[in-house]
Amino acid sequence: MDAEVIVRDVMTREYVGVSESDTVLGAVRLMSDEGVGSVVVLRGREPVGIMTEADVLSLVADEEEPKETTVSEAMSKPVISMRPDRSLADAAGMMAQQGIRRIIITGADDELLGVLTERDVISASASPPSITRSNERERERQAADTELGGRMETNGGDSEYTNQSICEVCGALTHDLTNVNGQLVCADCRDF
Structure with a gap:
């Protein structure tokens, strides 16, 4: 190795x-x-x-x-x-x-x-x-593309990259967020 x-x-x-x-x-x-x-x-x-x-x-x-x-x-x-x-x-x-x-x-x-x-x-x-370093550069490019996709979605743009987010009340990572009083909250926090 x-x-x-x-x-x-x-x-x-x-x-x-x-x-x-x-x-x-x-x-x-x-x-x-x-x-x-x-x-x-x-x-x-x-x-x-x-x-x-x-x-x-x-x-x-x-x-x-x-x-x-x-x-x-x-x-x-x-x-x-x-x-x-x-x-x-x-x-x-x-x-x-x-x-x-x-x-x-x-x-x-x-x-x-x-x-x-x-x-x-x-x-x-x-x-x-040399191949490992080339693969690393490709991964960095993909990570930057993913981060950009997340920023686009946050700012109202379309993005195919993100499909989960963090609840603004408890911090849980989930797919099922709902806007409640201006906050994105998960199913567990909606009832409170």
């Missing part, structure tokens, strides 16, 4: 987030729609867990009802995180040691920056450094 490659160069900057109070069924549908194998569980902006396909399989094997079970009951916790300036070799070692396939990447202020998956590690290990 190339010692020069750092996590920031290969991590996945886009992630799918859900709230602890979301149902497992809702989260699984979102995973399916987005074509991902995991969701980051957020309390406001803070990552508090991760729910993977393996967590869902375990839930079903235990004969739990995904429609009635919350994400907080099924998620893996505590969050295993790492800074983006660590080497890819460090990340691969941590994955092997912890027996995990994903690491949450956080900044200095514990801000969620992305997720490093075992697929990212394998792809980077198999790619020459």
